[in-house]
Amino acid sequence: MNLSSFIKRSDSAIAPYTHDAVITATPDYVARPKTVQDVQDVIQHCHHHMIPLTVCGSRTSMTGSSVTDDGILMTLEGLSGVINIDTESRTVTVRPGTILGDMQQQVESKGLYYPPSPTSRNECTVGATLATNATGDSTFKYGTTRRYVREITVLTADGTQHVIVRKGPPPNELKNSAGYFINGEEIDLFIGSEGTLGVIVEAKLALIERPDAVMTFMIPFPTNNDALHFISNYKDFSDLTPRTMEFIDKATAKIMSQSNGFPKLPENARAFVICQQEFTKGSEEDCLDSWFSALGTTLTRCKAPQLTNFITVAQSDKDQSRIAAWRHHIPSHVSEIHRTLQTQGGGKIGTDWWVPLPRMIEMMNFAYTESDKLNIPYIAFGHLGNGHPHFNYFARNAAEKSRAYSLVLDCCRMAVSLGGGVAGEHGIGKIKHDLLKIQHSPEVIQKMIALKQKWDPLWILGRGNIFTKPNT
Numbered sequence: 001m002n003l004s005s006f007i008k009r010s011d012s013a014i015a016p017y018t019h020d021a022v023i024t025a026t027p028d029y030v031a032r033p034k035t036v037q038d039v040q041d042v043i044q045h046c047h048h049h050m051i052p053l054t055v056c057g058s059r060t061s062m063t064g065s066s067v068t069d070d071g072i073l074m075t076l077e078g079l080s081g082v083i084n085i086d087t088e089s090r091t092v093t094v095r096p097g098t099i100l101g102d103m104q105q106q107v108e109s110k111g112l113y114y115p116p117s118p119t120s121r122n123e124c125t126v127g128a129t130l131a132t133n134a135t136g137d138s139t140f141k142y143g144t145t146r147r148y149v150r151e152i153t154v155l156t157a158d159g160t161q162h163v164i165v166r167k168g169p170p171p172n173e174l175k176n177s178a179g180y181f182i183n184g185e186e187i188d189l190f191i192g193s194e195g196t197l198g199v200i201v202e203a204k205l206a207l208i209e210r211p212d213a214v215m216t217f218m219i220p221f222p223t224n225n226d227a228l229h230f231i232s233n234y235k236d237f238s239d240l241t242p243r244t245m246e247f248i249d250k251a252t253a254k255i256m257s258q259s260n261g262f263p264k265l266p267e268n269a270r271a272f273v274i275c276q277q278e279f280t281k282g283s284e285e286d287c288l289d290s291w292f293s294a295l296g297t298t299l300t301r302c303k304a305p306q307l308t309n310f311i312t313v314a315q316s317d318k319d320q321s322r323i324a325a326w327r328h329h330i331p332s333h334v335s336e337i338h339r340t341l342q343t344q345g346g347g348k349i350g351t352d353w354w355v356p357l358p359r360m361i362e363m364m365n366f367a368y369t370e371s372d373k374l375n376i377p378y379i380a381f382g383h384l385g386n387g388h389p390h391f392n393y394f395a396r397n398a399a400e401k402s403r404a405y406s407l408v409l410d411c412c413r414m415a416v417s418l419g420g421g422v423a424g425e426h427g428i429g430k431i432k433h434d435l436l437k438i439q440h441s442p443e444v445i446q447k448m449i450a451l452k453q454k455w456d457p458l459w460i461l462g463r464g465n466i467f468t469k470p471n472t
């Protein structure tokens with residue numbers, strides 16, 4: 001292994017590898033393999049010399065899982081590209097460093113569709129979406145990443161290659177990115193394992209037929225509660241079969257409205273719900289009639305019938321991309337605020353807890369009531385169709401950070417008691433170890449640690465992600 005090809009800690013080229021979306025950490029070296037053989041060489045080198053090895057894609061992690069100040073960081077961005085799209089078996093075989101949005105575009109050009117679609121789809125890598133069991137807006141209809149993983153090629157901690165094929169149907173999970181999936185097949189163990197059990201060097205993913213057509217609605221509501229109740233009760237309108245239901249609360253709407261091209265809306269348009277509806281070409285009018293009839297009734301009940309005139313409907317790809325860009329502006333802007341607050345000793349504290357939809361209103365009432373008491377600026381937005389908001393508290397100093405974190409723990413306890421979980425999509429990483437203990441009993445965590453010990457006895461891979469090595 002030629003260490004001279006690695007970026008060293010002292011090189012200025014190391015800068016992009018020293019932070020993810022939430023923490024900073026500088027590795028001793030950065031390895032940039034281009035082939036599976038290169039990846040294997042790096043792993044074997046680390047194994048032989050007992051050097052900690054953290055793998056990363058684009059480092060958009062929200063949990064510190066893709067950066068390290070301990071050993072080598074190996075970026076898989078150079079191991080990219082779609083290998084094959086098989087229209088017969090409806091699968092795509094792909095290298096891990098491929099940008100998810102690029103793969104989706106290629107798949108769609110063949111009349112097929114890959115549903116898991118995080119907001120960061122145009123930045124994040126496919127391998128990492130498997131390693132975090134990522135979800136996105138269309139998870140509401142189509143489920144998590146896990147459902148689509150048919151086969152993976154993994155190099156484990158000593159460099160051994162394993163091809164792991166899914167044998168039965170994937171487990172039916174709502175959301176889950178909190179530690180190892182220990183009750184599934186072997187492949188499920190690696191999905192969501194945050195680079196701690198092996199390095200995924202190739203994946204075969206299931207595809208579905210590309211929906212004929214989709215339209216997006218951005219619906220204004222006078223209050224947060226009105227928007228939440230629409231999401232909770234959308235089934236009252238049997239014609240509505242949305243594939244996404246995203247919630248934007250009052251405070252978040254202020255951020256979103258700063259995006260380019262955002263429409264001018266009346267004063268009482270405060271919270272929003274963004275929905276996508278698939279339809280068959282030629283049935284646009286029926287689709288629009290169903291939605292406007294349902295939304296007219298809903299907004300009349302909210303005593304704001306005039307807001308029906310301010311619903312944004314996007315049908316062309318260009319217009320729908322514009323709404324997606326407004327939505328993406330939110331987490332991007334939150335990351336910017338976080339960086340500014342960090343320089344003042346504060347920072348953003350973000351949540352990833354979720355509850356089943358029937359418990360969503362109860363959970364949101366609790367979270368809003370308690371958040372208001374903190375007297376710390378915050379926003380809430382996200383995948384409320386899956387009962388999965390992201391509350392973000394903008395703590396201005398260490399004391400505020402600690403109070404916000406304490407509330408996050410309370411919310412996680414409540415979410416688990418309502419049948420949900422502490423991490424819906426971002427994982428545990430290095431900053432959420434306390435949350436794992438809220439979701440899982442000591443016995444279950446012990447089982448996870450035993451699996452880590454089995455696959456990586458030297459604790460080389462992803463050190464500090466999910467849990468720390470016992471007795472260190």
Ligand SMILES: Cc1cc2nc3c(=O)[nH]c(=O)nc-3n(C[C@H](O)[C@H](O)[C@H](O)COP(=O)(O)OP(=O)(O)OC[C@H]3O[C@@H](n4cnc5c(N)ncnc54)[C@H](O)[C@@H]3O)c2cc1C
Pocket residue numbers: 020021054055056057058059060061062065066076096117118119120123124125126127128129130131132133134135136137193194195196198199200201331332335425426462465
């Ligand atoms: C603005 C913004 C919006 C986001 N929106 C969403 C969202 O809607 N849904 C969602 O789920 N997440 C979201 N995220 C979080 C993040 O984008 C996802 O977790 C994504 O999957 C990470 O991709 P990445 O390439 O940046 O991975 P990295 O951050 O580089 O790595 C993430 C984890 O994957 C592991 N890993 C990476 N590649 C491999 C591999 N080949 N084999 C094994 N382990 C590997 C790393 O070790 C690390 O633990 C968002 C983040 C940002 C900044």
